[in-house]
Every structure is written in structure tokens, then in C-alpha cells.
Amino acid sequence: MKLLLTNIKELLQIREQDTKKIAGGAMKELPSLKNAWLLLEDNTIKDFGTMDSLADISAEKTIDCTGKMVLPTWCDSHTHIVYAGNREQEFVDRINGLSYQEIAEKGGGILNSAKKLQETHEEDLYKQSAQRLEQVMRMGTGAIEIKSGYGLTTEAELKMLRVAKKLGDNFPVTVKTTFLGAHAVPAEFKGDKDGYLNHIITNMLPKVAQENLADYIDIFCEKGYFSVEDTHKLLQAGNSYGLMPKIHVNQFNAIGGVKAGVVHDALSVDHLEVLTNADISVLQNSDTMPVALPSCSYFLSIPYTPGRELIDAGLPLALATDYNPGSTPSGNMNFVVATACIKMKLTPEEAINAATLNGAYAMGLSDTHGSITKGKNASVMVTKEIPSYAYLPYDFGNNNIETVIINGKTIE
Ligand SMILES: N=CN[C@@H](CCC(=O)O)C(=O)O
Numbered sequence: 357m358k359l360l361l362t363n364i365k366e367l368l369q370i371r372e373q374d375t376k377k378i379a380g381g382a383m384k385e386l387p388s389l390k391n392a393w394l395l396l397e398d399n400t401i402k403d404f405g406t407m408d409s410l411a412d413i414s415a416e417k418t419i420d421c422t423g424k425m426v427l428p429t430w431c432d433s434h435t436h437i438v439y440a441g442n443r444e445q446e447f448v449d450r451i452n453g454l455s456y457q458e459i460a461e462k463g464g465g466i467l468n469s470a471k472k473l474q475e476t477h478e479e480d481l482y483k484q485s486a487q488r489l490e491q492v493m494r495m496g497t498g499a500i501e502i503k504s505g506y507g508l509t510t511e512a513e514l515k516m517l518r519v520a521k522k523l524g525d526n527f528p529v530t531v532k533t534t535f536l537g538a539h540a541v542p543a544e545f546k547g548d549k550d551g552y553l554n555h556i557i558t559n560m561l562p563k564v565a566q567e568n569l570a571d572y573i574d575i576f577c578e579k580g581y582f583s584v585e586d587t588h589k590l591l592q593a594g595n596s597y598g599l600m601p602k603i604h605v606n607q608f609n610a611i612g613g614v615k616a617g618v619v620h621d622a623l624s625v626d627h628l629e630v631l632t633n634a635d636i637s638v639l640q641n642s643d644t645m646p647v648a649l650p651s652c653s654y655f656l657s658i659p660y661t662p663g664r665e666l667i668d669a670g671l672p673l674a675l676a677t678d679y680n681p682g683s684t685p686s687g688n689m690n691f692v693v694a695t696a697c698i699k700m701k702l703t704p705e706e707a708i709n710a711a712t713l714n715g716a717y718a719m720g721l722s723d724t725h726g727s728i729t730k731g732k733n734a735s736v737m738v739t740k741e742i743p744s745y746a747y748l749p750y751d752f753g754n755n756n757i758e759t760v761i762i763n764g765k766t767i768e
């Protein structure tokens with residue numbers, strides 16, 4: 357099936373196939389074509405050009421994009437969208453003065469979600485998670501990473517990963533899965549973190565690998581959760597199963613997680629709200645993508661990742677939602693892009709690069725996603741009539757995405 361988009365006011369993020377990520381000063385550029393056309397054939401970007409070069413193409417469907425922009429769908433490289441129930445009571449507790457850490461210390465937080473998830477049947481978990489996936493697809497997310505980490509028992513971790521895989525099988529969106537058994541120490545192992553880590557390595561990890569349920573491995577490297585030493589141990593074990601790391605580091609404290617990730621060739625290091633100069637130097641000598649999660653900073657009122665500093669240091673940056681019930685109950689990449697501009701001082705070009713091609717890189721998808729490139733997946737979105745692409749982050753909180761096409765399928 358051929359789908360032709362014509363009279364596109366501006367076709368954004370046009371890249372060559374060999375551009376896998378964008379760093380430093382190059383992030384200020386967003387290559388585009390004005391007054392353009394784009395041809396999608398089945399689930400592939402077939403061709404594009406300016407309207408004066410449009411030959412006679414017979415397409416089954418044509419969309420007139422007069423006044424509208426077209427860009428690749430968002431690549432959300434960090435989410436926890438498979439979860440059960442919600443945690444709005446903790447939200448109220450925080451308004452009333454408790455901190456995120458205090459809530460966790462009282463057995464709330466991740467353990468609260470783990471209890472709910474363990475008690476939820478797989479089909480119900482699938483249904484709750486599918487609703488969230490449909491919601492983010494409508495807002496323009498065409499590729500997404502989904503973590504486990506609210507199971508914390510072998511059975512419940514496998515259940516989460518099976519649900520995440522099934523979402524990828526049943527929806528047009530491309531899904532990558534990450535095993536995050538080391539998200540918190542469960543109640544059954546209270547006071548025995550080492551015992552739990554060993555349990556992850558000897559019991560959970562082999563099963564996750566055997567059932568081929570995960571693409572990546574993750575750990576929450578943070579004071580009160582898992583140490584740098586734990587991180588080395590787990591990532592080494594993950595490596596023996598071929599699982600590349602994508603890890604939670606520097607959310608509240610800089611304890612050396614960035615270096616641990618880089619040493620193990622992490623694909624990405626995520627959060628980075630608290631960052632040292634040493635962390636920046638380590639990243640400068642690596643292929644690891646730093647990932648910022650501004651909606652988490654917004655929701656928890658914690659510092660924003662110093663994205664401006666990272667880019668000015670010549671580094672790449674990706675943006676993701678962190679969609680989860682505790683720290684970020686939102687999967688809206690449009691809000692992420694706007695918040696990165698407003699609070700982290702990224703330019704619209706930088707934010708769009710970070711939320712598309714660099715996001716694709718941060719989940720191993722830059723060969724197929726994140727840019728308008730012949731041969732890549734037909735995952736693009738059409739905006740409403742807007743004056744310029746800077747209007748997208750400027751008009752924050754409003755939906756300017758009119759049509760979303762994921763893998764060649766229009767999302768209703
Ligand atoms: N910080 C660790 N994990 C999640 C939040 C977990 C939760 O509060 O449920 C995050 O990335 O923010």
C-alpha cells in the first residue's frame with residue numbers, strides 16, 4: 357500500500373542512513389525540506405523530495421499536508437509502562453511534605469507498585485498497560501523501551517516482560533524490553549541486598565535470557581538501592597547473556613554509576629539529574645548515550661539534567677519520558693520536548709534531535725527509526741497547521757499532532 361503525503365510545509369529530520377546519533381553543536385541543526393512530499397510504501401519510507409520534483413505517483417491514499425509539518429515519530433527510550441494500579445496517594449503525601457525517599461523508606465514507592473503487580477493477573481496487567489501504550493501512540497510515540505522492575509520476584513518479573521513483549525507483538529509500535537530486576541530490594545530480602553542480587557543473577561537472569569524476554573539489562577544505581585559494586589557485578593553477569601546495559605544513574609546522588617555504565621559499554625545512562633565534571637569526562641570518551649527525563653524532574657520537583665552543559669561539552673543527549681506510576685505518571689513526549697526547551701534550555705532543534713534519532717540510538721534502533729531516511733520504518737507524524745516547528749515546544753501542554761502513522765499504519 358502506497359501512502360503519499362503532499363504539500364508538506366516542512367519535512368523535518370532528514371538524515372543519511374549512516375547518521376546514528378547527533379552530538380554537540382550538530383544538535384543545533386535539524387535538516388529539513390520545505391514544500392515537500394513523502395512517499396510511504398507499506399511499512400517503509402520509500403522516497404521524498406520537494407513538490408516541484410513530484411513525479412506522477414499512483415498512491416492508494418494521499419494526505420494533503422498544506423500548512424502542516426511532518427517529522428519522525430518520537431522514540432521514547434526509557435519507560436516503565438507495564439505496571440498495575442497507580443500511586444496517587446503518594447503524590448498527595450508528597451504535596452503534604454513527605455519526600456520521594458521518605459515514602460520509599462516507609463515501604464511505599466517501588467515496593468508499593470511491586471505488591472500491586474504481583475497481585476495482578478497477567479491479562480489484567482496487559483489490559484492496563486495496553487491502554488497506556490495506545491495513549492502514547494496517539495501522542496506520537498512510534499518506538500518505545502519498556503522495563504520490568506515492579507515484579508521483584510522471578511515469576512512477576514517474567515510476567516512483566518511477557519506483557520511488554522506481547523504489546524510489541526500486538527501493536528504497530530516497535531518495543532524494546534529491559535530487565536530491571538535490580539530496581540529495589542523486595543520485602544522478602546529486607547536487610548539482605550546481596551542475597552537479592554545473587555538471586556537475580558542465579559535465578560532470574562538465566563530465565564529471562566532463556567525465554568529471550570529482554571534486549572537490555574538495567575539497575576537502579578543509587579544510595580539506598582544498589583551500589584556501584586552491585587552494578588559492576590550485575591552488568592558483568594548480564595554481559596555473559598549478551599545483555600547490553602541501559603541503567604538508572606545519578607537521579608539523587610552522583611556515586612559513580614556513570615563510570616560503571618561506561619566501563620560495561622552501556623548503550624545509555626539515564627536520569628543524570630545530579631552530574632559531576634568527572635561524569636561528563638567519562639561520557640566524552642564513550643559511545644554511551646546520556647538520557648534526560650525532564651517529566652520526572654517536573655513531577656518530583658528535583659533538578660533537571662544539565663542537558664545544556666552536556667551538549668556544550670560536545671556530547672549527544674536523548675530525551676525520554678520515564679513513564680511510571682511513581683516518579684512520572686506521563687508518557688507525553690510532546691511535554692518532554694517542551695520541558696527540555698523551557699527548563700533545560702535546549703533549542704527546539706536540539707530537543708527534536710534528542711527525542712527522535714538520539715532516542716532511537718538509546719534503544720538500538722537508529723538503523724530503522726528516528727529520522728526521515730529512505731528505507732527506514734514508515735513511522736511519521738503530521739502536525740496540525742502550525743507557523744513553525746518551534747511552535748511545538750512553545751505551545752506546551754497543547755496537542756499539535758494531528759495524524760500519527762506507525763509502521764505504515766495510521767493510528768486512529
Ligand atoms: N528511579 C527509579 N525508577 C523509576 C521510578 C520508580 C518508582 O517510583 O516507581 C524512575 O526511573 O524514576
Ligand SMILES: [Zn+2]
Pocket residue numbers: 434435436604678680
Ligand atoms: Zn526509570
